[in-house]
Structures are given as C-alpha cells and as structure tokens.
Amino acid sequence: xxxxxxxxxxxxxxxxxxxxxxxxxxxxxxxxxxxxxxxxxxxxxxxxxxxxxxxxxxxxxxxxxxxxxxxxxxxxxxxxxxxxxxxxxxxxxxxxxxxxxxxxxxxxxxxxxxxxxxxxxxxxxxxxxxxxxxxxxxxxxxxxxxxxxxxxxxxxxxxxxxxxxxxxxxxxxxxxxxxxxxxxxxxxxxxxxxxxxxxxxxxxxxxxxxxxxxxxxxxxxxxxxxxxxxxxxxxxxxxxxxxxxxxxxxxxxxxxxxxxxxxxxxxxxxxxxxxxxxxxxxxxxxxxxxxxxxxxxxxxxxxxxxxxxxxxxxxxxxxxxxxxxxxxxxxxxxxxxxxxxxxxxxxxxxxxxxxxxxxxxxxxxxxxxxxxxxxxxxxxxxxxxxxxxxxxxxxxxxxxxxxxxxxxxxxxxxxxxxxxxxxxxxxxxxxxxxxxxxxxxxxxxxxxxxxxxxxxxxxxxxxxxxxxxxxxxxxxxxxxxxxxxxxxxxxxxxxxx
RNA sequence: GGGCGCGUAGCUCAGUCGGUAGAGCAACUGGCUUUUAACCAGUAGGUCCUAGGUUCGAUCCCUAGCGCGCUCACCA
Numbered sequence: 001x002x003x004x005x006x007x008x009x010x011x012x013x014x015x016x017x018x019x020x021x022x023x024x025x026x027x028x029x030x031x032x033x034x035x036x037x038x039x040x041x042x043x044x045x046x047x048x049x050x051x052x053x054x055x056x057x058x059x060x061x062x063x064x065x066x067x068x069x070x071x072x073x074x075x076x077x078x079x080x081x082x083x084x085x086x087x088x089x090x091x092x093x094x095x096x097x098x099x100x101x102x103x104x105x106x107x108x109x110x111x112x113x114x115x116x117x118x119x120x121x122x123x124x125x126x127x128x129x130x131x132x133x134x135x136x137x138x139x140x141x142x143x144x145x146x147x148x149x150x151x152x153x154x155x156x157x158x159x160x161x162x163x164x165x166x167x168x169x170x171x172x173x174x175x176x177x178x179x180x181x182x183x184x185x186x187x188x189x190x191x192x193x194x195x196x197x198x199x200x201x202x203x204x205x206x207x208x209x210x211x212x213x214x215x216x217x218x219x220x221x222x223x224x225x226x227x228x229x230x231x232x233x234x235x236x237x238x239x240x241x242x243x244x245x246x247x248x249x250x251x252x253x254x255x256x257x258x259x260x261x262x263x264x265x266x267x268x269x270x271x272x273x274x275x276x277x278x279x280x281x282x283x284x285x286x287x288x289x290x291x292x293x294x295x296x297x298x299x300x301x302x303x304x305x306x307x308x309x310x311x312x313x314x315x316x317x318x319x320x321x322x323x324x325x326x327x328x329x330x331x332x333x334x335x336x337x338x339x340x341x342x343x344x345x346x347x348x349x350x351x352x353x354x355x356x357x358x359x360x361x362x363x364x365x366x367x368x369x370x371x372x373x374x375x376x377x378x379x380x381x382x383x384x385x386x387x388x389x390x391x392x393x394x395x396x397x398x399x400x401x402x403x404x405x406x407x408x409x410x411x412x413x414x415x416x417x418x419x420x421x422x423x424x425x426x427x428x429x430x431x432x433x434x435x436x437x438x439x440x441x442x443x444x445x446x447x448x449x450x451x452x453x454x455x456x457x458x459x460x461x462x463x464x465x466x467x468x469x470x471x472x473x474x475x476x477x478x479x480x481x482x483x484x485x486x487x488x489x490x491x492x493x494x495x496x497x
Numbered sequence: 498g499g500g501c502g503c504g505u506a507g508c509u510c511a512g513u514c515g516g517u518a519g520a521g522c523a524a525c526u527g528g529c530u531u532u533u534a535a536c537c538a539g540u541a542g543g544u545c546c547u548a549g550g551u552u553c554g555a556u557c558c559c560u561a562g563c564g565c566g567c568u569c570a571c572c573a
Binding site for chain 1: 498504507509510521522523524525528529530531532533534563565567568570572573
C-alpha cells in the first residue's frame with residue numbers, strides 16, 4: 001500500500017474480512033445504465049414504464065447524506081448519476097454494515113425505482129453489493145480536482161470527480177467513430193501502416209529514435225504515415241485512410257503534444273480540389289452528428305463549420321499582409337528584419353516564417369489557404385502552368401492549423417530530385433537519406449491522387465470547445481512522477497505528486 | 498532552453514510584516530426517515546516541495562534544485 005490509503009478505510013477492510021465479506025469480489029453485477037433507467041422512470045406526475053419496478057445499478061458511490069435511519073447517496077456510472085436511498089426497514093442485513101461504505105467505493109444496488117417527496121429519482125435499495133473498496137479518499141465533492149497537474153496525473157480520478165471531463169472523451173470517441181463512418185460510406189478502407197520507420201519522411205520534425213534489436217538497426221517512431229499510405233495507392237487500394245499516432249520529439253504547447261493523432265487519407269483519381277471538398281463536408285458532417293449544429297465556440301470566438309469554407313490564396317495573403325511577394329528576396333528579408341525573425345539559412349523557409357508571422361493571426365476561419373510555394377511542399381504536385389507553385393492547401397481555424405492536403409506528387413524523377421535537395425539542405429529536421437524504396441514505388445506508377453491530413457486532437461478541441469490539447473488527451477505528456485521505495489520493499493510511497 | 502508565477506491537511510484554500518500553522522469538504526464518534534454542497538455537537542489528521550544559507554529562531558527572507566502552470570522560442 002502507499003500512503004494514499006486511509007487508515008480508517010483499511011480498518012474497514014479488516015472488519016469486512018472478519019465478517020466474511022470480500023472487499024474485492026471476483027464478480028460484478030448485471031446492471032442497467034443509469035441514464036436509461038432515469039429516462040424510463042419518468043416524473044412523479046407522469047411515471048414511465050419503469051416506475052415502481054426493480055432495477056440494479058452499479059457505479060461509484062460519491063457521497064452519503066445520513067439521516068440516522070435513512071441515507072441518500074448519489075451513484076455514478078458511465079451514463080449518469082442516480083441517487084440511492086438506504087432505509088433501515090428495507091435494507092435488511094446491510095443496514096448495520098452501511099458504516100463500512102465510504103465515498104468513492106464501487107457498489108452494486110438493487111431496489112425499487114421511485115421518487116422522493118421532492119421528486120428526485122431514487123432507487124430504494126433492498127440489496128447492496130460492495131464491488132470494490134476505495135481506500136484512497138476521493139477529492140473534495142464540490143470542487144472536484146482543480147490542480148491541473150493532479151488532474152492530468154490522476155486522470156482516473158479526474159474523469160469521475162470533475163464535472164464535464166468524461167463528456168469530452170465520450171465526444172472524442174463519437175468524433176472518431178463519425179470519421180470512420182463518413183469515409184467508409186465513400187468507399188475508403190482503413191489500413192494500418194508501420195509505426196517504426198527505418199527512414200524519416202512525410203513531414204519535417206525531430207524524431208524519437210529507438211533501436212530494433214532483431215534487425216540491429218536504429219528506427220524512428222513515425223512522424224507521419226504519408227509515404228506508406230501512398231505506397232497503398234500504388235498498390236491499387238485506391239481509397240485508404242489511417243488514424244495514426246504520430247510522434248514528434250519537440251516542444252509541448254496548448255496545441256502540441258509529442259504524440260498526437262492524425263487522420264490521413266488518400267484517394268486515387270482525386271486532386272487537392274476534391275480534398276477541399278471532402279475536408280469541409282467531413283468536418284461539417286461530424287459537427288452535425290456530434291453537436292447537432294455547425295456552430296462552435298472556440299477560445300471565446302464563434303465559428304460556423306458549414307461547407308464550403310472560405311478560400312484564400314497563399315500568394316495573395318502573403319502580399320496583402322507582408323507587403324511584398326513571397327519570392328521577393330529583398331522585400332521578404334526586410335520584412336523579416338522588421339519582425340525580428342531570425343534567418344533559418346534557407347530563403348523559402350524564411351519566407352514561410354514571414355507568412356506565419358504576418359498572416360496566420362488574420363485567419364479567423366474556417367479558411368482554406370491554397371497554392372503554396374513548391375519549395376516548402378516537397379511531396380506535392382506542381383500546379384499546371386505554374387511550376388513554382390504546389391497544389392497544396394491548409395485549413396485554419398482560430399489561428400490554428402487543422403489540416404494539410406495536396407495533389408500528390410507522382411513523378412518519380414521530380415520526387416527523387418526534391419528528396420535530394422532536402423537531404424542536401426542544412427535543415428536538421430530534413431531526412432538523413434533518400435527513401436529510395438518510395439521513389440521506386442512511384443517508378444511503378446502511382447495514379448493521380450489527392451491526400452489530406454487532419455489533426456484529430458485539434459479537431460476534437462474545436463468540436464468540444466477545449467482550449468488546450470491536454471484537455472482532449474486522456475493522458476497528456478508529463479514528466480514521470482518519482483516514487484520512493486519504502487523500507488519493506490513492498491511499500492511504495494509517492495513523493496509529492 | 499529563456500522569462501514570469503505557483504508548491505501549506507486526502508481535496509479546495511486562508512495565513513504567518515521571521516516566533517514550527519487555520520477553515521470548509523472528506524474521515525472518525527454521537528444525534529436525526531426525504532436530503533441533494535443536508536444539518537447539529539465533538540475527535541483526529543501537517544516534512545508548510547527538497548537541500549543549503551542568513552538568523553537566537555525559517556513554512557515565511559536569500560541561493561540552488563525538483564515539479565507544475567502561463568508565455569516566448571521550437572513545431573514546412
């Protein structure tokens with residue numbers, strides 16, 4: 001045990017065992033969902049079909065209000081909260097044992113559904129089961145967990161002790177489910193590609209590195225699934241998607257977590273115009289499905305996710321907000337100096353830094369910014385008649401990038417050349433070697449295709465109104481907690497959280 | 498990594514212009530059959546994040562460290 005276990009609760013466990021009651025029984029109880037029962041119970045004025053019937057619920061006992069010969073206590077399950085009523089004259093054997101119960105315990109309760117004098121739905125209990133004793137005291141009942149560190153470290157408490165937390169994760173699940181149904185309805189299949197990559201690719205980011213013992217080779221945790229998904233397109237699967245956990249060994253922020261979920265999809269015979277359409281219709285459809293509306297409030301601002309989204313050209317936005325063309329070297333360098341943007345040693349990167357500094361704050365959204373410089377889009381196809389422009393777009397909302405898409409480059413010679421330029425660049429985030437196998441895949445022929453990536457976590461932030469990515473991740477990245485071993489060897493004592 | 502801030506009971510928070518600390522909730526004892534942040538009376542619970550320094554004396558001041566938050570940088 002740790003020092004979190006409360007002596008009074010441990011003493012109750014001993015008392016129970018002395019009476020032959022197992023505080024951690026092997027079997028649960030067959031229980032109905034509380035929300036369903038409340039709906040079927042109706043009101044005192046208009047009783048539903050379950051009023052007066054017997055029901056069993058199972059969940060966490062949150063607190064107790066003891067009136068001597070009557071105890072009221074709310075019980076929480078995954079679907080909702082229902083008050084149980086323990087009466088001396090109904091409860092039988094369990095009446096004297098009720099003192100063994102504490103807030104936080106997991107219980108099963110069977111009884112008759114009804115209401116109190118004040119109309120509160122109540123299960124009048126005839127049979128009680130302790131399903132698991134909670135020896136750690138729960139957080140304060142009114143505030144729940146407030147300390148943000150404690151909330152993230154002990155999400156298993158936060159989920160039931162803090163208002164509204166579990167609802168975010170229920171909605172996240174529905175969002176992901178809605179994405180799958182939307183794409184499957186359009187003929188997409190879900191695929192799984194490697195997480196361990198021998199060569200970096202598909203994005204520019206610092207990787208997590210690991211060593212593959214059986215192959216005696218260093219591998220990288222993927223920074224993007226893109227190059228494998230496009231191999232699937234070469235293979236003729238034609239419409240594929242993956243909900244991929246990506247890993248980038250970079251800083252944390254309200255919008256960044258080192259491991260994050262990305263939806264990537266690729267469609268043969270499509271191009272970036274089709275990707276614009278599928279992005280906005282998918283986002284609109286998901287919003288309607290999980291929220292019942294296309295209106296969302298994010299960071300205090302209202303947005304409407306109805307398709308079509310506003311369109312804006314990268315080049316025009318650049319000129320409008322930076323005051324010069326993106327490839328006007330003297331102009332861009334002057335603007336960079338004015339904004340104190342350091343020179344990354346690469347003009348196209350500097351130019352994009354200027355874009356991000358000048359333009360992104362103006363992107364209220366949802367807005368599709370299209371036609372990017374080809375130098376910063378090494379996997380995108382050139383625009384017909386404009387070889388310096390790539391058929392690429394990004395989706396922005398509230399100054400945050402939600403998605404990135406392009407017409408996929410399928411010319412193996414052009415792809416080889418662009419990989420070679422990346423490898424030759426001084427950029428520490430560029431891949432260290434050319435992915436020859438990927439070039440060879442293109443040499444077999446990849447049909448014209450469009451591809452799209454959407455940050456799932458950020459989409460969930462928008463649709464649930466959460467300001468920080470950590471509130472849409474069950475277990476956000478935190479420094480590991482240190483524990484001190486106790487003298488007995490069995491005892492583990494948490495140092496201060 | 499830089500700057501700013503925070504760390505006190507299981508939880509939520511006061512407080513000490515430097516004299517080793519309080520409240521509410523939770524727990525425990527007693528009372529109460531309609532509460533819903535129930536109520537009333539009582540009890541117990543603390544490495545004031547850690548380590549140094551200054552001081553007669555440090556939870557408080559100083560320095561360093563650890564953890565967390567905000568922010569900047571980084572994140573095509």
